[in-house]
Amino acid sequence: MxxxxxxxxxxxxxxxxxxxxxxxxxxxxxxxxxxxxxxxxxxxxxxxxxxxxxxxxxxxxxxxxxxxxxxxxxxTRMVTDSIRDVRHSIRSLYKSKGFSLTVLLTLGLGLGGNATVASILSAVLGPPPYSEPNRVVEIFNNYPGAGIGRSSSNIPLYLDYRANVVALDFVALTNRIAVNITTDASAVRGHGLLATADYFRVFGIQPILGQFFEETHCIQGNDKVIVLTESFWRTHYASDPSIVGRAIVVDSVPLTVLGVAPKLAEWHHGDLDFFRAWAWSAQREQFEKTVYYGRDNNYANLWARLKSSSSIREAKAQIDYLESLFLDKSTQQTKDWRALHQHESIVETLQQSKIAQFGDSLHLLQGGLFLVLLIGCVNVGNLQLSRGLKRLPEIKTRVVLGASRWVLVRWLLIDSIVLSLGGFFCGLLLAWSGIHWVNKLVLDDMLPTVGWIGIDQGAIRLVLVLSILVALCIGAFALSILLGGNLDLGVGQNTTKISQSKMMKRLRSGLVSFQLAMTTILLLVAALLLQSFYRALNEDTGLNTEKVVVASVTLPRQIYRESEKIANLRVRLTESLHQTPGVESVAFASYLPSLSAHAIGPARVPAFEELNGEDFSNVNYNTVSRDYFEVLGIRVLEGNTFRLADLRGEGRGVVVDKEFANRYFPNNDALGKQICANSSRLLPLKKRSTIIGVVETVKHNGLDSVGSDSKTKNGSMPLVYLPLSPQSRDRELNVLVRGDLTRNDLVSEVRGHIQSLNSQLAIFRNSSLEQLLKASVNDRRAFMLLIAILGGMALLLSLVGIYGVLSFEIRQRKHEIGIRLAVGGSTKQMLGDILKQSLLQAGIGLALGVLAAWFLGGRLADLLFKVSPNDPAVYFITLSSLLLVLLSASLVPALRVTRIQPIEALKID
Amino acid sequence: MSKDKKDLLQGTLDLLVMRILKAGSRHGYDIVKRIELLSEDTIRVGEGSLYPSLHRLEKRGYVQAHWAQSETGRRAKFYNLTPEGKSMVQEKESYWLEFTSAVNLVLKNA
Incomplete structure (x- = not known):
């Protein structure tokens, strides 16, 4: 044509x-x-x-x-007729407002929820927004033998891979740092990335202002340059384009602003303020390249862009080859070490590593939402069916007047399309506001590495496809009933005959059972997760967090280079805090329990090794001052805490927690035994320390950390406390103050004391310990809230479903019940009859749901803390309360039976 | 079977209508009379099929319609062939001639 x-x-x-x-x-x-x-x-x-x-x-x-x-x-005939049908169906939907509202809300919630989670899923688990995202990879070191997965990388590996892995175009090494930035107004704590020159090429990012640093900037002396992130530039410099070339003071050192990186550069890192050229000293490089553990000392992230012609597999093979070359040349010590820890290199796209981190929870949510949508669809189908039966006389009239079956099919189909289209728009609206809400409230806590989420094209398509499916389901459902044969009935005949047909009855009760099965699954999963979360939160942390205030600072290296200066600051701060009324005790620690990830490393225990051979699992370390245990109320079980000699750096005492003592000294004789902290069997046993005290195990790796049976998850790790001596150069200063919180504003007073010592220090985590701990599980809380809402929605929808079906049935059977009552049947008998029937439906649904949940349980085990996926108590409570609720939902319509007057009922026909 | 017959007739009517319009634009009644005249009153075209045929041809883009003054002075709807219609009528005509001569051959020699 x-x-x-x-x-x-x-x-x-x-x-x-x-x-x-x-x-x-x-x-x-x-x-x-x-x-x-x-x-x-x-x-x-x-x-x-x-x-x-x-x-x-x-x-x-x-x-x-x-x-x-x-x-x-x-x-145009078909079109004009269809338009007429659409008008007709909108009019009739408008007339039955209750029905339409219920349907729109049900479909809207189901569809909108699915779109929201689909958007989150694609933002989190989809390919990152970089150019050619499948070429951007991260290279990890894994040590399954030591229970350490996804450990990062280091300078020697960076240098080796950059020079020798042909499959990689660009390689970059980064290290996250926290600094004090002095802006015009005040000191703020800033987060940045130390990055090598090719970092931006790896991610394919262009500056929005100025330029990025180059290889020449990554040389000591030339590295006084900084690239700001778009967010930092907009908030702190009001998007001022003249920022390029100006100086910014970071940790008391002025740095020249080279340029501004687009928002895309922050995508993977969440909260990020700047990038700095990473210039390390030649000595450091030499040391790390020659020391035997250089390639396994992981402190920096290694990123790379694959060549367009290469695959991940090729890159991995080349890396493995380089590692084998390295091992061939290394000493026996290194070979043994690697063999013991089962070292392996991992090359993953960013998408793959995200899926590994968040996949389970998000897919669980998506599954739950899909179930809710299914339950909603069943309800809508049931409602549509009731409505269809009410309209049966109208349909029959049209058939008698000569409408063909096709006309009827079209009419019903259009009716359901109009409904689901309404649902589609409601769903989009809800998804839009849902995503808005997610962005605003939970993103920072829950998915810090995502940055932001937009409504996803794929999600809209998904909703569209789902609503078409819904329309077809509802339409087919109504059709199968209406074209099921009985249309030849005379116009005047009663509609009850059709609704009583066996097929229909079976269909309806089948649907209710299906719906209940879905609800049962959802409620069981939700109950298990909530129970697990509740147990994790309410487990004794071993800490007395009441009356404790925290403040953290990172001391800039340039000013606090010597350990005396750091120690001096601690002493002066302690003194001034002690003079504050209401303050009872003050302590310092490298890490805060459940708020910061503790140092992790090996430990040697000679007494244990003599009996059992070596143990290669790692332990956690925290360096604390004398009063740490007192401030946090950690009970001393045996021996003492640090003496003055230990704290002066003269003694060799360490304190261990009960977990440590139980693992290495099952006979309760830990006291006085020797250990070598931060030492593996490959080092000579020189720096021996003596255990001077055993304290209660505290939850130090997150409130919701998984219990003590698993070796690989950090929640369980034994903890060794090392004394904070004047020689310590730790610049992460966490101040803990126990005092009377009610007397005055202790939080701001602690802040004031630190600032009076050095006004350039940016203070963070400045709050009561209780609040900080509570906030630390906000992400889990948000997730649990969502799961609980899903369970609630499912329950509500299936209640509406069972209520609707039952009251419809009773209305249909009014005639029959009337006759039975008239010939001497008792109301009680009728009631029993009806309840028995609905309980049977419920029973089938519940049984199916339990069966499915039982099979699904295994997949849940990883997400559960101290709750078995088949926990009988959870099952019993959930099922019995579900049954109770269902019973009361069916009781309301069933009681109508008692109000039926035989005479009236007989008049119906 | 009856469906085939109808199609054949419909196709034939379309051909006749288009062939008449090849000479210039005409209104519906004129077309009917013209066919009757040319077929020496053998073919009677029902009005019930002529107008749907015209509208169908118009929908397919082979015929265009416009309103103009008729010979009686009353406004009438005139139809004429579009360029596509002209090439279509050529095609259909030669096909028809070939087809009928083939049928005639069979009838004569059978």
């Missing part, structure tokens, strides 16, 4: 569609003209005027039928 013809056809169709009245009038006039002409000719052949007119009309034939044929020829 040529283009002109096509356009002509389209414009004809459009004219028929939009100018239907005009075309109608044209046709009338054309017919009129034809008949007049014929009459004119007939008159000329000798007929009288009246006779000619009559004859002309007769010759033309049935005008209306003719017009119908012409309209068929216009090709």
């Amino acid at each position: 040529n283009a002109r013809l096509f356009i002509r056809r389209c414009s004809y169709l459009a004219a028929s569609l939009f100018g239907i009245n005009r075309r109608q009038a044209d046709l009338d006039e054309e017919v009129q003209f034809h008949i007049e002409m014929r009459a004119h000719d007939l008159r000329n052949s000798g007929m009288s005027k009246d006779e000619a007119s009559r004859e002309a009309l007769k010759l033309f034939g049935g005008i209306e039928k003719f017009k119908e044929h012409s309209r068929d020829a216009w090709g």
Whole structure:
């Protein structure tokens, strides 16, 4: 077909569609003209005027039928009829407002929820927004033998891979740092990345202002440059384009601003303020390259961009080859070490590593939402069915008047399409606000590495497809009932006959059972997760967090280079805090329990090794001051805490927790035994320390950390406390103050004391310990809240479902019940009958749900803390309360039976 | 079977209508009379099929319509062939001639 013809056809169709009245009038006039002409000719052949007119009309034939044929020829008939059906269906939906509102809300919630989670899923688990994201990879070191997975990387590996892995285009090494940035107004704590020059090329990012640093900047002396992130530039410099070339003081060192990186650069890192060129000293490089553990000392992230012609597999093979070359050349010590820890290199795209981190929880949410949508669909189908039965007389009238089955099919289909389209728009609206809400409230806590989420194209498509499916399901459902055969009934006959057919009854109760099965699964999963979360939160932390205030600072290296200076600051701070009224005790620690990830490393225990051979699992370390245990109320079980000699750096005492003592000294004789902290069997046993005390195990690796049976998850790790000596160069200063919180504002007083010592220090984590701990599980809390809401939605929807079905059934059976009552049946008997039936439906649903949940349970085990996936108590409580709720939901409509008057009931037919 | 017959008739009517319009634009009644005249009153075209045929041809883009003054002075709807219609009528005509001569051959020699 040529283009002109096509356009002509389209414009004809459009004219028929939009100018239907005009075309109608044209046709009338054309017919009129034809008949007049014929009459004119007939008159000329000798007929009288009246006779000619009559004859002309007769010759033309049935005008209306003719017009119908012409309209068929216009090709718009289907469209105009459909439009009429749409109008009709909107009108009738508007009339039954209760029904429409319920359906729209049900579908909207189901669809909107699914779209929201799909958007989150694709933002979190989808490919990152970089150019050619499948070429951006991270390279990890794994040590399954030591229970350490996804450990990062280091300078020697960076240098080796950059020079020798052919499959990689660019390689970059980064290290996250926290600093004090002095802006015009005050000191703020800033987070940045130390990055090597190719970092931006790895991610394919261009500056929005100025330029990025180059290889020449990554040399000591040339590295006094900084690239700001877009967020930092916008908040702190009001998007001032003249920032390039100006100096910013970071940890008391002025750095020149080279440029501004786009928001994309922050995507993977969450909260990020700047990038700095990473210049390390030649000595450091030399040391790390030669020391035997250099390639396994992991402190920095290694990123790379694959060559477009290469695959991850190739890169991994080349890396493995380099590692084998390295091992061939290394000493026996290194070979042993690697073998013991089962070292392996991992190359993963960013997407793969995200899926490993968040996949389970998010897929669980998505599954739950899909179930909710299914439950909602069943409800809508059931409601539509009831509505369809009410409209049966109308349908029958249309059949009698000559409507074909196709017309009916179209009518019903359009009705359900209108419904699901409404649901679609409601769903989009809800998804839009849902994502808005997610962005605003939970993103920072829950998914810090995502940055932001937009409504996803894929999610919209998903909703569209789902609503079409919903429409078809509802339509097919109503159709199967209405075209099920009984349409030949006379117009006046009662509709109850159809609804009582066996097929329909089975269908309805089957649907209710299905719905209940879905609800049971959801509720069981939700109950298990909530129970697990509750247990994790309410487990004794071993800490007395009341009356404890925290403040943290990172001391800039440039000012606090010597350990004396750091120690001096601690002493002065302690003194000034002690003079504050209400303060009881003050302590310092490298890490805060459950708030910061503790140092992790090996430990050697000679007494244990003599009996059991070596143990290669790692332990956690924290360096604390004398009063740490007192401030946090950690009970001392045996021995003492640090003496002054230890704290002066003269003694060799360490304190261990009960977990440590239990693992290495099962006979309760830990006290006085020797250990080598931070030492593996490959080092000579020189720096021995003596255990001077055993303290209660505290939850130090997160409140929701998984219990003590698993070796690989950090929650369980034994903890060794090392004394904070004046020689310590730890610049992460966590101040803990126990005092009377009610007397005055201790939080801001602690802040004031630190600032009076050095006003350039940016203070963070400045709050009561209790609040900080509570906030630390906000992400889990948000997740649990969502799961609970899902469970609630499912329960509500299935309640509506069972209530609707039952009350419909009772209305249908009114006649029969009336007769039974009239011939002497008791109300009690009827009630029992109806309840028995609904309990049977419920029972089948519950049994199916339990069965499915039982099978699904295994997949849940990883997400549960101290709760078995088949926990009988959780099952019992959930199921019995579900049953109780269902029973009361069926009792309400069932009680209507008692109000049936036999005489009235018999009048129905 | 009856469906085939109808199609055949419909196709034939379309051909006749288009062939008549090849000579210039005409209104519906004129076309009817012209066919009757040319076929020496053998073919009677029902009005009930002529107008749907015209509208169908118009929808397909082979025929265009416009309103104009008729010979009696009354406004009438005139139809004429589009360029596509002209090439279509050529095609259909030669096909028809070939087809009928083939049928005639069979009838004569059978």
